[in-house]
Amino acid sequence: MLTIFIDGIAYGMLLFVLACGLSVTLGLMNFINLAHGAFAMAGGYVAVALVNRLGISFWAALPLAFVFPAILGVVMERVLYRHVYARSHLDQVLFTIGLVFMSVAAVDYTMGSQQVFVKLPSSLEGQFSLMGVGVGRYRLLIIVVCGVLALTLQAILAHTRFGSRLRAAVDDARTARGLGINVNAVFALTFAVGSGLAGLGGALGAEVLGLDPQFPLKFMIYFLIVVAVGGTSSLTGPLLAALLLGIGDVAGKYYVPKLGAFAIYTIMIATLIWRPHGLFSRGAAR
Amino acid sequence: MSGAASGDLAAGVARYFSRRARWRPAEVVFWLLAAGTLFALPGKHLILAEIAILGLFALSLDLLLGYAGIISLGHAAFFGFGAYAAGLFSKHGLIAEPVLALLASGVLAAALGFVTSFLVLRGSDLTRLMVTLGVALVLRELANRYDWLTGGADGLQGITMAPVLGRFAFDIGGHVGYAYSLVVLAVLFFVARRIVHSPFGIALKSVKSNALRAAAIGIPVNARLVAIYTVAAAYAGIAGALLTQITQFCSLDVFAFDRSADLLVVLILGGTGYLYGGLVGAVLFKLMQDWLAAITPQYWQFWIGLVLVAIVLVGRDRMAAWLAAARRAVFRQ
Numbered sequence: 001m002l003t004i005f006i007d008g009i010a011y012g013m014l015l016f017v018l019a020c021g022l023s024v025t026l027g028l029m030n031f032i033n034l035a036h037g038a039f040a041m042a043g044g045y046v047a048v049a050l051v052n053r054l055g056i057s058f059w060a061a062l063p064l065a066f067v068f069p070a071i072l073g074v075v076m077e078r079v080l081y082r083h084v085y086a087r088s089h090l091d092q093v094l095f096t097i098g099l100v101f102m103s104v105a106a107v108d109y110t111m112g113s114q115q116v117f118v119k120l121p122s123s124l125e126g127q128f129s130l131m132g133v134g135v136g137r138y139r140l141l142i143i144v145v146c147g148v149l150a151l152t153l154q155a156i157l158a159h160t161r162f163g164s165r166l167r168a169a170v171d172d173a174r175t176a177r178g179l180g181i182n183v184n185a186v187f188a189l190t191f192a193v194g195s196g197l198a199g200l201g202g203a204l205g206a207e208v209l210g211l212d213p214q215f216p217l218k219f220m221i222y223f224l225i226v227v228a229v230g231g232t233s234s235l236t237g238p239l240l241a242a243l244l245l246g247i248g249d250v251a252g253k254y255y256v257p258k259l260g261a262f263a264i265y266t267i268m269i270a271t272l273i274w275r276p277h278g279l280f281s282r283g284a285a286r
Numbered sequence: 287m288s289g290a291a292s293g294d295l296a297a298g299v300a301r302y303f304s305r306r307a308r309w310r311p312a313e314v315v316f317w318l319l320a321a322g323t324l325f326a327l328p329g330k331h332l333i334l335a336e337i338a339i340l341g342l343f344a345l346s347l348d349l350l351l352g353y354a355g356i357i358s359l360g361h362a363a364f365f366g367f368g369a370y371a372a373g374l375f376s377k378h379g380l381i382a383e384p385v386l387a388l389l390a391s392g393v394l395a396a397a398l399g400f401v402t403s404f405l406v407l408r409g410s411d412l413t414r415l416m417v418t419l420g421v422a423l424v425l426r427e428l429a430n431r432y433d434w435l436t437g438g439a440d441g442l443q444g445i446t447m448a449p450v451l452g453r454f455a456f457d458i459g460g461h462v463g464y465a466y467s468l469v470v471l472a473v474l475f476f477v478a479r480r481i482v483h484s485p486f487g488i489a490l491k492s493v494k495s496n497a498l499r500a501a502a503i504g505i506p507v508n509a510r511l512v513a514i515y516t517v518a519a520a521y522a523g524i525a526g527a528l529l530t531q532i533t534q535f536c537s538l539d540v541f542a543f544d545r546s547a548d549l550l551v552v553l554i555l556g557g558t559g560y561l562y563g564g565l566v567g568a569v570l571f572k573l574m575q576d577w578l579a580a581i582t583p584q585y586w587q588f589w590i591g592l593v594l595v596a597i598v599l600v601g602r603d604r605m606a607a608w609l610a611a612a613r614r615a616v617f618r619q
Contacts, residue, residue, distance in 0.1 A: 080599070083599060084598060089357060089415075090351070090411075091598050091602070093357060093359070093550070094554055094597070095594065095595055095598040095599075097547050097551075097594060098591040098593070098594030098595040098598070099591065100591070102588050102591035102595070104588075105585045105587045105588030106588060108584070108585065109585055217543060221419060221420075221423065221543075224415075228413065261423070261427060262424060262427035262431065265420045265424045265427065266420075268416065268420050269405065269416075269417055269420045272413050273408060276408050277410075
C-alpha cells in the first residue's frame with residue numbers, strides 16, 4: 001500500500017520535471033507544443049548512449065542529459081519555433097505534430113525501435129526498508145532529485161530577478177515589453193531550461209517509464225494533462241496535478257489493471273469541463 | 287430604407303449565394319474521373335477503396351475544422367465507434383444488410399457526437415484538443431476493457447458481410463467494395479455540399495470567423511456548433527463502418543491517436559474549407575505514403591512530418607494564394 005504510494009509519488013515527480021517546461025511554453029507564449037516529449041526522449045537517449053555504449057558513469061551522464069536537450073531546445077526555438085508563435089493554434093498543432101513524427105522516425109533510424117534501458121550503477125539497485133516499508137533505491141533517488149529541482153525552480157521563480165521577469169511576462173507579455181523586459185530572451189532561456197529539464201526527466205525516467213521511439217506520442221497526453229489540469233499560472237498547480245496523476249495512475253494500474261488509463265482520462269475530461277482553465281488557476285484570465 | 291430597396295437587397299444576396307452554390311465545370315470533371323476509375327483501374331480497387339474511406343473521414347473533419355473552426359485531435363473516436371458498431375451488427379446478425387447497418391452505425395455515431403459536443407463547447411482551443419483527444423482515448427480503453435464484446439486487443443473477428451442490397455456480394459478483388467464506398471462517398475459529399483451552401487452552412491462560417499459578432503446578429507452559436515459536431519460525427523462513423531464492412535475486420539487501432547493525427551495531415555495537404563480538400567488530400571496522402579514507403583520502408587513518417595513542418599513554415603495562406611494565382615493564370619489566358 002505505502003509502496004504503491006511512494007511509487008506514485010516518484011512517478012508524479014518525474015511527470016512534473018518532464019512537463020514543467022511545457023507549462024511555461026503554454027502559459028507564457030500561449031503556444032501548444034506537442035513536441036515537448038521529443039526533448040525528453042532526446043535526454044533519455046543521450047543517457048542511454050553515454051552509459052551503455054561509451055561506459056560513462058550514470059552520475060556523469062545526467063548533467064549531459066540536461067545540457068544536450070537544452071542546447072537542442074535553444075537552437076530549435078531560434079530557428080523554427082520562433083516563426084510559429086504568432087500563428088493560429090491549428091498551425092502550432094500541425095507544426096509540432098510534424099516535429100514529433102520526424103523525431104520518432106529519426107530515433108527509430110539511429111537507435112533502433114526496441115525498448116532500451118539505462119544500465120544503473122549497482123548502488124541504485126534493490127530495495128531497502130524504511131520503517132517497515134520497502135522502498136526502491138532508484139525511486140527514492142527520483143523523489144529526491146525531482147523534489148530538489150522543484151524547490152529550486154520555485155525559489156528561482158519567486159526570489160530572483162529573472163523569476164520576476166518571467167512572471168511578469170507570463171501575466172502580460174505586452175506590458176512586460178513596455179517595461180523594458182526582453183520577453184523574447186526570457187522566453188528563449190526558459191525554453192532551453194524547460195527542454196533541458198524534460199531531457200533530465202527522460203534520462204531519469206527511462207527506467208520507470210520505458211524508453212522507445214514512440215515515447216513522445218505515448219506520453220504527450222500525460223504532459224498535456226499535467227499542464228491543462230494544473231493550470232499555467234504557477235508551478236504549484238502542475239506539481240500537484242503531476243503528483244495526483246502519478247499516484248492515481250500507479251494505484252489504478254495496480255488495483256484495477258483491466259481498466260487501464262480509463263479513470264485518468266475520464267477524470268481529466270471531467271476536470272476540464274468543470275474548470276476549463278485548470279484546477280489551480282487564478283480565475284479565467286485568458 | 288424603403289421596402290422595395292430592401293427587397294432588392296435580399297434578392298441580390300440570394301442571387302449571390304445561389305451563384306456561389308452553383309456546380310463548377312471542374313467539379314463535374316472531378317466526379318466523372320472518380321466514376322471512371324471504377325472501370326479504368328481494376329487492379330487498384332483495394333487501395334482506391336481505402337482512399338475513398340479516408341476521403342470521407344477527412345470530409346467529416348473538414349466540416350468541423352473548415353466550416354466551424356473546431357480543432358479536434360480525437361476525431362478517430364467517432365470513426366472507431368462506427369467501425370465497431372458495424373462490426374457488431376453484422377457479427378451478431380442484428381442488421382445483416384450492409385447499407386442499413388451503415389446507416390445505423392452513422393446514427394449511433396451521431397448520438398455519441400451529440401452527447402460529446404457539449405464537452406467541446408466550453409473552453410479554449412487547448413481544452414478542446416484535450417477533451418477530443420480524451421474522448422478517443424476513453425473509448426479505446428473501453429473497447430479494450432470489454433473484450434467479451436469487442437475482442438479486446440485481438441480485434442473483432444468473425445465478421446461476414448451479407449451482399450450489398452442483397453444483390454452485390456463482396457469479392458476478393460475489392461471491386462464491389464470500391465464501388466460501394468465510392469457511391470457512399472458521393473452521396474454523402476452531395477449532402478455535405480448542400481449543407482454548407484444552405485443558410486445553416488453560411489451561419490456556421492460566420493461563427494467560425496467571429497463567434498461574438500455572429501451571436502450579436504442573432505445566430506445561436508452553441509446550437510449551430512452542436513449540430514455540425516453531430517453531423518461530422520455521423521460522417522466519421524459511416525467512414526469507420528465502411529472500413530469494417532470492406533475489410534471484414536476491426537481492431538483497437540481504429541481509435542489510435544495516429545489516425546486522428548494522420549487525418550489532420552490529409553486535410554491540410556488538400557486544404558480546408560472547400561470540401562474537396564479532404565478528397566484531394568486523401569489521394570495525395572496515400573500516394574505519398576506508397577511512394578515514401580517504397581523508398582524508405584518504416585521511416586516514411588519522417589517525410590510526412592517534414593511536409594507538415596514545411597507547410598506550416600511556408601504558411602497555408604501563402605500556398606492558397608499561389609494556388610489561386612496558378613488557377614487564374616490557367617483559366618484567364
